[in-house]
Each structure stands twice: as structure tokens, then as C-alpha cells.
Amino acid sequence: MTRAGQRDPGAGRPASEKPTLRTIADITGLAVTTVSRALGDAPQIARETRQRVQQVARDIGYLPDRAAQRLRTGRTNVISLILDPHEEIINFGTSLMKGLTAALRDTPYHLVITPHFRDEPALDPVRYILRNRMADGLIFSRTELFDPRVKLLLEEDFPFVCHGRTELSTPHPYVDYDNEAFAYQATRRLIAQGRTRLAILLPPERFTFHQHMRYGFLRAVREAGVAYEFFDGVTLDSPAEAVTAAAARRLLEPEPPDGYILGGEVSALAVMAALTDHGFTPGREAGIVAKKTSDLFTPIRPRIDTIDEDLVAAGEEMGRLLLQRISGAQPSQLCTLYRPNPA
Amino acid sequence: MTRAGQRDPGAGRPASEKPTLRTIADITGLAVTTVSRALGDAPQIARETRQRVQQVARDIGYLPDRAAQRLRTGRTNVISLILDPHEEIINFGTSLMKGLTAALRDTPYHLVITPHFRDEPALDPVRYILRNRMADGLIFSRTELFDPRVKLLLEEDFPFVCHGRTELSTPHPYVDYDNEAFAYQATRRLIAQGRTRLAILLPPERFTFHQHMRYGFLRAVREAGVAYEFFDGVTLDSPAEAVTAAAARRLLEPEPPDGYILGGEVSALAVMAALTDHGFTPGREAGIVAKKTSDLFTPIRPRIDTIDEDLVAAGEEMGRLLLQRISGAQPSQLCTLYRPNPA
């Protein structure tokens, strides 16, 4: 048909060469435009044509060229996950990614990891992605009370879902875990065990869930009127050694805590190490309730009391919400708060 | 100049609009082609022009459109990491990713995670990437003796680096850890402790490093003439519960092992759990030497003997090698074998 002399479909062309709309057009005798629309199930193309084209596309294994689609439409079919390779990938990003890949399965979306290195502002990767339209949607965690990334993304009306809430007045999509309830329940459990001097290891202050954990903890200890304290000089982000050292120091002082609320596997292990090193048996002289975000704890002995947070489910939910947001759903409808299972 | 009437650079155009080669061409009064070449430091463009153009590009924050570049050149500027979200991400992909992001930093390459789901053949993601030119290079692990992915990629002459070796005759880039040496050293340590009945937990048979570990282990036990055995019915891939159960079963039988070689944190914890549950203290009644691939072990008590494998370094090396491969280096020059630190 058109340009028949310039290209010779089927002859001389290596079979490995990627089929394009042109290939299908040549086979069906239709125009490239028609093929494009037929594959898009456009109503103005005859039903029969659509089916024929789609069948041919399947037969030859056609897949649209993402670069071309992206150039033409501006849509990238990319979801970007911002991770701090230094700390987040292990504890957190890992499970999120597992959920995300599940949510993006059988969609045209790919998952791209955008690292956020510590030596650069948190806003940099976001700006980069916005500026260069590197993705259709964004996922990140470690959300702050008045998170500048959230502000920027809201201003630019760019789809995103963050893990954790903010205190900004504009509603935005998020997936969060009720850390207030976690801390409350964990504290109650220790109190029910008869523990009377409780300590909690909090995340860095700038994160929203620092407040949540603190509130839950304070609510429980005040209700029960037991003594309490906060880990000093270390946070949930501190390396295990630092947490062990801090806990160990405290054990040498008078009236050390006899109950610990720990928001992560690694810090739980760190405190257990300090206890063990001082001749205590976790669960006997001092109680521990920890957050369990993976199967890492299963083989730990002595077994410790845990409350589950399912990060894989969170990741999958974030993926789902983001896809909905991209297709135009209202942000206020895209909020999920997971509660710890009441035990 | 050209099309001056159609576009009005600088006026009325929102500042947020992405600058393109056209923008720079309009500013400098040069042709788009010239700008392109100047930015590419092409020798046929006058040095002064190049510098001027590059300065303008910097000033206005120009970044080339990846979709357009990709469409035009066929290069994607993407490195794809194939991961099994079910098992790999946590143990392995995590550290690899950390290294990879470091290696790709300050290069135009992005890291895309391509999940390999268990219910599909291992070759599928590779075929998908090849067929649709989804990446310029590929990284994967869990390499097999005659890995079909390696074969396919070699046939297609597509750049890749795998973690682990094959026994294929064609040389190809890889990064590996000397698991033969690991198993040998670990076994020797246990023998030096006076252990006389050793057990090793091996990876699934199809993986190359199954053979390596087995050889190293057998070499050491035969040299010393001690009794030995293999974990039965479980592998390094088995869930912790299964490993604990298998170890526990064995402890009830006559003459249980008094020394364990364990190739990963989780399985080490699993065996420790079995020992503890039966009233043994790891390190006393039975020795353990484990491979340490993260900081997870630091807070574990009792402390156990470990041999390090630095997966972050491996990931970074894989990134480096892949970039070299992409720019044309010979595969036979791109092989790295890390040896365990002699302790």
C-alpha cells in the first residue's frame, strides 16, 4: 500500500525486529492511525475492525513503544518510589516494594527507584521528578507534620501517596498505620504484665508518627499512673549499636525501665541485646512489646510480644490508591489507616 | 529567527514549562541541531559555541527529555534489576539495590525494578526486556549452572551482570562471592572448636553456589575426617519455620550435629531457635558459623561466629561492571570474585 517500495514488510526483516503499529498496519492493510485507535478500543472504529486488529497484535506480540507513547502523550507509565538507600531500603522499602510490585502487576506501570541520598535535600528528588516529568505518580514515606514534599506536590497537583499523615489542611492521599493505637496497646500490655516503669524509643521528632507514638504512650501511662521515660539521644533511626549502648547505659543507673515499647525489629533486638548483656532475660526482668513488620521475629528467642504492622499490604494499598489518583479520583477518598489487630 | 512568530520565547510561557533544545536555540540564536551537538561536546562545533551553549543550558536548568532521546537513539538509560518480590527483596535485593543506586549516582541511568513472579518462568522478564528494549542493561541473581537467562542474553549480546557464576563456556560478566571458601573456612572454624558432627544448610540444588558450598564443606570435613550431614528437606530458601522445624526434628534423633554452617542470617536465627527450644545454648553445645550479609546480626545474642559477605559492595561492583559492559568492555574482563576475609 503506502510506501510499499520503501519498506518490505516480512521480507529481509529479521524476525526479532520489534513490531510497531506500522507492522500491524501493513498486515491488516489499514492505516497506522486506525490501528492505533483500534487498539485503544475507540468507539468510532468498527467493532469488527477492532477485534481483527487486536487479534493480529496479540498474534505478533505487539507491545506499544513506551518511549514513543511517552513522548507523544507526556504520560510515562512510571511510578517512582523515593527511597533513602541508607536506611529505608532494609526496614521499610523492602516490604513496600513487594506490595507495590503486586499492585502494579498487569498494569502498564513500571516501578522506578529514585534514591534520596542523605547529603541532599529531601525535596530534590521530588523537584527532579516534577521538573522532568519522570513519573506519573510518586510514593514516599517518612512523612513529616508539614511535609514540604506534600506541599509541593499538592501545589503542582501531582499524584502521590505518602506513607504517613501530615497536619496540613488540604486533604491528600496517604496510607498510614495507627501508631497511636500501637503505642497505646503496647503500653497497656506491659502495664497488664505488671510493669511499672516504661520506656519507649521514638522516631525522630520531625516525623508525624513521632507524635502519634508519643500520644499513645502518654495516654496509656497516664491512665495507669505508672512511671515512664523516653530513650535519650537515640531514635528508631539510630543504628542498633547506638540503641544497645543507650539501653545498656540506662541499665546501670538507678531504677531502670522494666518495660520497653519498640517500634521496629532491629531496635527490639538491640534492646534485647543490652538486657542479655546485663544478665537479664527479656520477658522476665523486663517486658518488651515490639512492632513486627516482617517475619524476622519468628525465630527470635526468647519469643517476644509483638503487634503486627503489615507493610506489604500497605505497599499494595499505596499502589492501588495511586493508580486511582492518577485516573482522577478525589484525594480525600484515598486515605487508608490501618489499625493494629486488637489482641 | 525561525518560527519566531509562532512561539514567543520568554513571554507568556509559564516558568515551569520544561526547557528543550528549542528553548536554548531561541536564546542563543543557533539551530536546534547545533545546540544538540554542542551539548554533546561534538568536536565539529566551535569550542566557544559549545561553552556558551552549555552555560545557557546550565542556567536555565535544561535536562534532555529521556523519552525523546530514547525514541531517537534506542538507548533507554535504564538499568533493570530483576527481583523475586517473594524472597529476594528482603534477603538480597535490598543490599544490592543500595550498592546499585550508589553506582548509578551521577550517571544518566535509572534503576527500574522488574519483578519476577513465582508463577511465571524465570525467562519471561528477560524476554520482555529484550523484546521491548526496556533497558540498556540487566542485573539478576540466583544464577544457575547453565542459566538459561545467561544463555539468552549472550546470544542476543545484551549487556548484563549476574550475581553468581555459571558453568557455561562463554565468558560473561559476573560478580560472585567465593562460597566454596566460605564453606571451607566456616567448616574449619567449627572443626577447630572441636566439633565432630557437622551439618550444612545448602541452597537449592539448581543454583551454582549450591555446588560451591557443598565442595567447600566436603573438602574441609574430609580433610579432617569428621562426620557430616546435610539438612534434609529444607534449603536456604525455606521459610524460617521450616528450617527451625527440620533442625528441631534432627535434635530428637540420635547423634545430632554439634556444628552448623549456615549461609544466611535468617537460617542462622532459625537454627538457633531450634537449639534454644531444646535447651541448648548456641555456641556451647553446638557451634554455629553463619554468613553475615547485613548488620542484622550485630544485636543477636548469644553472639555467633560469622563470616562477612558484603552485598552492598557487590551491588556497587555490579553497577560499575554493567556500565563498563554497556560502553563496550570485554565480558571476560568484567568478572569479580569476592573472597571471605581470612579470619
Add this chain to the structure above:
DNA sequence: TAACAGATTTATATCGTTGCAAACGGCCTT
């Protein structure tokens, strides 16, 4: 029979970039 409406299909232009071949200007040679 000619004109028309509706249902399909098609041509054209465009996204931003780069390879190619041609063009340009200045300078030197003859």
C-alpha cells in the same frame, strides 16, 4: 437520481532528539 447523514477510515502534524548530508562563510592559494 442527487443530496445527505452517519459510520468508518485516513492524512497530517506533533512530541524532543539526533544522524546525515548539504550549505555556509572565511581564508588561502593560484
Add this chain to the structure above:
DNA sequence: AAGGCCGTTTGCAACGATATAAATCTGTTA
């Protein structure tokens, strides 16, 4: 002063897809 050469620059086309507008082809109606 005409020709040739070199160092620079430029126009054109193309990558593969799609939005827009225009062009076909039906079958119907006046």
C-alpha cells in the same frame, strides 16, 4: 578575482505513537 578548502553550522528526516481534522464509504431520503 576565481577556485578550493577547512572549520562550523544548518535543514531535513526519522524514531513510534496519537490528537485533530479531513476524507472516504455506506445506506437512506427527498
